[in-house]
Amino acid sequence: MASIEFDSYLERKAFDETKEGVKGLVDAKITEIPRIFHVPRDSLADKKPSVSDLEIPTIDFASVQVDTASREAVVEKVKHAAEKWGFFQVINHGIPLKVLEEIQDGVRTFHEEDPEVKKQYFTRDDDNKKFIYNSNFDLYSSSTSLNWRDSFVCYIAPDPPTPEELPVTCRDALFEYSKHVMSLGGLLFELLSEALGLESETLKSKECLKTLLMVCHYYPPCPKPDLTLGISKHSDNSFLTVLLQDNIGGLQILHQDSWVDVAPLPGSLVINIGDFLQQTFCEEKETTMVTETSIEFDPYMDRKAFDETKEGVKGLVDAKITQVPRIFHVPQDSLTGKKPSVSDLKIPTIDFASVDLDTASREAIVEKVKYAAEKWGFFQVINHGVPLKVLEEIKDGVRRFHEEDPEVKKQYFSRDLANKNFVYYSNFDLYSSSTSVNWRDTFTCYIAPDHPTPEELPVTCRDAMFEYSKHVMSLGGLLFELLSEALGLKSETLKSKECLKTLLMICHYYPPCPQPDLTLGISKHSDDSFLTILLQDNIGGLQILHQDSWVDVSPFPGALIINIGDFLQKMGTKTSVDPFMERKAFDETKEGVKGLVDAKITEVPRIFHVPRDSLADKKPSVSDLEIPIIDFASVHVDTASREAVVEKVKHAAEKWGFFQVINHGVPLNVLKEIEDGGRRFHEEDPDVKKRYFSRDLAIKNFVYNSNFDLYGSSPSVNWRDTFACYIAPDPPTPDELPVTCRDAMFEYSKHVMSLGSLLFELLSEALGLEPDILKSKECLKSLLMLCHYYPPCPQPDLTLGTSKHSDNSFLTILLQDNIGGLQILHQDSWVDVAPLPGALIINIGDFLQLITNDKFISVDHRVLANRQGPRISVASFFSSSKRANSTVYGPMKELVSEENPPKYRDITIKEYTDGYTEKGLDGTSYLMNLRI
Ligand code: OGA
Numbered sequence: 064m065a066s067i068e069f070d071s072y073l074e075r076k077a078f079d080e081t082k083e084g085v086k087g088l089v090d091a092k093i094t095e096i097p098r099i100f101h102v103p104r105d106s107l108a109d110k111k112p113s114v115s116d117l118e119i120p121t122i123d124f125a126s127v128q129v130d131t132a133s134r135e136a137v138v139e140k141v142k143h144a145a146e147k148w149g150f151f152q153v154i155n156h157g158i159p160l161k162v163l164e165e166i167q168d169g170v171r172t173f174h175e176e177d178p179e180v181k182k183q184y185f186t187r188d189d190d191n192k193k194f195i196y197n198s199n200f201d202l203y204s205s206s207t208s209l210n211w212r213d214s215f216v217c218y219i220a221p222d223p224p225t226p227e228e229l230p231v232t233c234r235d236a237l238f239e240y241s242k243h244v245m246s247l248g249g250l251l252f253e254l255l256s257e258a259l260g261l262e263s264e265t266l267k268s269k270e271c272l273k274t275l276l277m278v279c280h281y282y283p284p285c286p287k288p289d290l291t292l293g294i295s296k297h298s299d300n301s302f303l304t305v306l307l308q309d310n311i312g313g314l315q316i317l318h319q320d321s322w323v324d325v326a327p328l329p330g331s332l333v334i335n336i337g338d339f340l341q342q343t344f345c346e347e348k349e350t351t352m353v354t355e356t357s358i359e360f361d362p363y364m365d366r367k368a369f370d371e372t373k374e375g376v377k378g379l380v381d382a383k384i385t386q387v388p389r390i391f392h393v394p395q396d397s398l399t400g401k402k403p404s405v406s407d408l409k410i411p412t413i414d415f416a417s418v419d420l421d422t423a424s425r426e427a428i429v430e431k432v433k434y435a436a437e438k439w440g441f442f443q444v445i446n447h448g449v450p451l452k453v454l455e456e457i458k459d460g461v462r463r464f465h466e467e468d469p470e471v472k473k474q475y476f477s478r479d480l481a482n483k484n485f486v487y488y489s490n491f492d493l494y495s496s497s498t499s500v501n502w503r504d505t506f507t508c509y510i511a512p513d514h515p516t517p518e519e520l521p522v523t524c525r526d527a528m529f530e531y532s533k534h535v536m537s538l539g540g541l542l543f544e545l546l547s548e549a550l551g552l553k554s555e556t557l558k559s560k561e562c563l564k565t566l567l568m569i570c571h572y573y574p575p576c577p578q579p580d581l582t583l584g585i586s587k588h589s590d591d592s593f594l595t596i597l598l599q600d601n602i603g604g605l606q607i608l609h610q611d612s613w614v615d616v617s618p619f620p621g622a623l624i625i626n627i628g629d630f631l632q633k634m635g636t637k638t639s640v641d642p643f644m645e646r647k648a649f650d651e652t653k654e655g656v657k658g659l660v661d662a663k664i665t666e667v668p669r670i671f672h673v674p675r676d677s678l679a680d681k682k683p684s685v686s687d688l689e690i691p692i693i694d695f696a697s698v699h700v701d702t703a704s705r706e707a708v709v710e711k712v713k714h715a716a717e718k719w720g721f722f723q724v725i726n727h728g729v730p731l732n733v734l735k736e737i738e739d740g741g742r743r744f745h746e747e748d749p750d751v752k753k754r755y756f757s758r759d760l761a762i763k764n765f766v767y768n769s770n771f772d773l774y775g776s777s778p779s780v781n782w783r784d785t786f787a788c789y790i791a792p793d794p795p796t797p798d799e800l801p802v803t804c805r806d807a808m809f810e811y812s813k814h815v816m817s818l819g820s821l822l823f824e825l826l827s828e829a830l831g832l833e834p835d836i837l838k839s840k841e842c843l844k845s846l847l848m849l850c851h852y853y854p855p856c857p858q859p860d861l862t863l864g865t866s867k868h869s870d871n872s873f874l875t876i877l878l879q880d881n882i883g884g885l886q887i888l889h890q891d892s893w894v895d896v897a898p899l900p901g902a903l904i905i906n907i908g909d910f911l912q913l914i915t916n917d918k919f920i921s922v923d924h925r926v927l928a929n930r931q932g933p934r935i936s937v938a939s940f941f942s943s944s945k946r947a948n949s950t951v952y953g954p955m956k957e958l959v960s961e962e963n964p965p966k967y968r969d970i971t972i973k974e975y976t977d978g979y980t981e982k983g984l985d986g987t988s989y990l991m992n993l994r995i
């Protein structure tokens with residue numbers, strides 16, 4: 064958060080001001096590397112000598128001027144390297160060995176020069192200087208770690224430096240080497256132009272050779288090479304880079320998802336394609352073709368050439384090609400799963416014949432639809448009411464259009480559905496798909512809400528489309544009714560949400576393919592719709608991914624295929640990756656996670672799975688860091704003692720956002736009672752708990768549920784049940800609370816209120832303000848208590864107890880039992896908050912960060928799932944209210960000034976809570992939405 068960044072800023076600045084770079088640190092004989100250089104934990108998990116046998120191509124330029132055939136052979140190699148690798152090494156490049164050695168020595172001599180001499184060249188932003196020395200050009204802007212490297216930069220062309228502008232240590236070497244680099248650059252741009260099938264001079268005519276910047280790096284030895292990088296992953300901001308490296312090694316390139324070493328090859332130069340060269344050919348599409356590694360070279364040109372034929376894949380087939388062009392090739396190995404599905408599984412087939420017969424028949428169909436939508440997302444319908452003849456007609460119409468004279472089709476060629484109702488093209492994502500182009504042509508027509516006029520449609524398919532779409536609309540109406548019923552809702556619900564309003568018809572034509580193993584008709588995707596009604600002919604090829612296997616959807620004459628689209632899945636679940644239906648089914652048990660554990664499941668259901676690899680950072684924190692522990696025993700003894708405590712609170716609230724308090728005044732037996740009470744409630748007979756099952760804290764004072772954000776946009780469900788109770792300002796009546804925990808809650812909450820009061824006083828003082836200032840802003844007014852129950856988890860590596868979040872409160876007082884699992888994100892690492900018997904954990908919530916204008920920080924935290932358990936925790940939030948409360952909060956006027964302007968806009972707590980709840984614990988901070 065902001066103050067953490069601020070810390071880092073100060074550290075970076077201190078480093079910068081030494082003007083001695085990384086070398087200065089090494090000269091000072093440091094044995095640990097400073098935190099600002101640490102890469103995020105685990106980001107170097109892939110750091111190892113590349114195991115692959117792959118090597119970037121090495122190209123011998125010796126024969127480049129010998130004769131046409133030799134040159135062409137070199138061009139061919141350059142083309143291959145530029146296209147497939149983006150990197151290659153050149154030998155016999157024409158630069159004398161001596162010149163290479165001289166420049167290496169010159170660079171070393173400069174960097175090992177007396178620091179006082181180097182400092183004369185130290186700067187970051189002097190536009191007039193031709194020679195600049197510093198460490199980490201992006202020191203103040205890089206969002207990750209600093210690099211273990213010093214550099215100097217020299218502008219060579221178009222305006223060469225004068226000798227006086229360069230340090231004597233490397234002056235001659237720079238002039239000599241750069242002269243050679245210019246001429247090698249000239250040759251390289253010629254070869255690259257030829258490799259593109261263009262005139263040799265083309266790239267030079269685009270001024271690729273005009274500007275030359277030389278950056279000379281010095282990588283001091285590093286005492287802890289596993290914690291940092293010499294240069295972070297990047298692609299070059301250039302047309303082309305000529306790189307000379309010494310014999311130490313370390314350079315790696317990302318090739319086909321693996322880091323491949325570029326091993327030193329004495330006497331050679333490394334060449335790599337930069338972003339601009341990649342971009343030069345992509346002007347119209349701006350940066351869409353620019354990948355992170357710049358490895359792709361000319362697929363854009365190939366795709367564009369294909370596009371400009373306006374004849375689609377059919378045009379290729381008509382031209383009798385026998386090989387599938389490269390742009391259609393799927394990445395190697397991505398089709399190893401391609402085979403006729405061996406499984407006997409078939410998507411469900413549902414007969415709609417009796418849907419309007421009687422209630423029982425309809426219910427039976429709804430049941431089948433429910434099952435299919437939940438378990439498969441796909442089903443086939445027979446007796447759907449669309450006459451066979453209409454189906455035949457539309458298939459023929461589509462075929463007629465695609466097999467029409469290309470000149471006629473070209474009239475419709477476009478991708479602009481915003482302005483046209485009918486467009487024909489091949490591959491809507493031709494210029495954006497990062498994988499391969501599909502073996503398929505398509506036309507698309509908007510049918511509803513605004514019908515096309517007959518003239519807008521080609522005669523070949525006009526009537527068929529009108530006829531078929533009429534039927535599709537009415538079948539769609541029926542399907543949304545059945546799906547609504549399957550959700551336990553009123554028949555009209557989905558239609559009332561306008562699911563049926565828009566209809567887009569997409570008609571594909573898959574020409575026969577000479578090499579079907581190299582490409583796909585349609586890449587893997589889910590549909591960008593509420594619901595899709597699909598008609599296929601009898602050729603086959605459609606597969607769906609079901610339980611991790613590809614299952615064929617075999618042609619079934621007369622049937623229509625129905626599938627649930629992304630929007631329907633998202634309704635109620637927002638961006639969830641897990642089917643809404645599964646979450647709902649879990650919810651409806653009203654037994655929470657404990658119910659699953661009681662049922663002795665041995666596998667964690669899919670809806671609880673966190674996205675793969677998102678727990679790569681899950682382990683007991685290795686760091687020795689611990690959140691501060693503050694002893695409140697002396698807080699009322701005398702002024703000096705209190706000030707000492709305030710000082711500690713200030714430090715903790717500013718730097719950690721979290722601390723533990725001992726001697727806080729809440730008796731040990733009260734802590735034990737609330738823990739036991741929480742456990743008693745959760746381990747109560749499920750039928751008793753169900754009486755409290757609800758998410759509606761707006762009208763109830765006590766609710767029990769699992770995952771308050773079950774229907775929000777959190778990516779996975781948490782392994783946790785919870786009950787929640789509003790304690791203040793309107794305390795619940797005893798009969799509103801379950802007997803199992805009633806007394807404990809009253810007792811504990813009384814103490815929490817008074818500890819809260821003390822905390823707000825200390826925090827006010829820590830802000831340098833009157834002790835009552837925070838209370839006067841009603842920070843202490845509302846109290847919401849959550850009691851979490853984390854059942855033991857059979858597969859703790861697949862899920863979380865509580866996802867990463869910061870708290871929707873001013874302040875939270877948390878009691879945890881002795882199981883452990885709570886972690887906070889501190890300086891980019893997860894730090895355990897180890898159980899400390901008798902202590903209470905205090906953390907700053909989002910509102911306090913907001914009203915203190917970032918002086919205090921609301922820090923992200925999470926709870927790991929655990930094989931042991933149950934784990935009990937009680938979180939008491941000041942103040943979290945979904946209830947009407949018109950107080951508007953924004954950065955306190957006492958804390959803002961001209962130099963420190965408000966960082967957040969004003970908001971009411973209710974507004975904030977509604978947004979926070981709707982979003983759910985999706986790992987992002989809601990506070991950031993209010994940033995000015
Ligand atoms: C919370 C929370 C942590 C825990 O309820 O906001 O972070 O240990 N709880 O249960």
Ligand code: NI
Nearest residue numbers: 868869870924
């Ligand atoms: Ni929390």
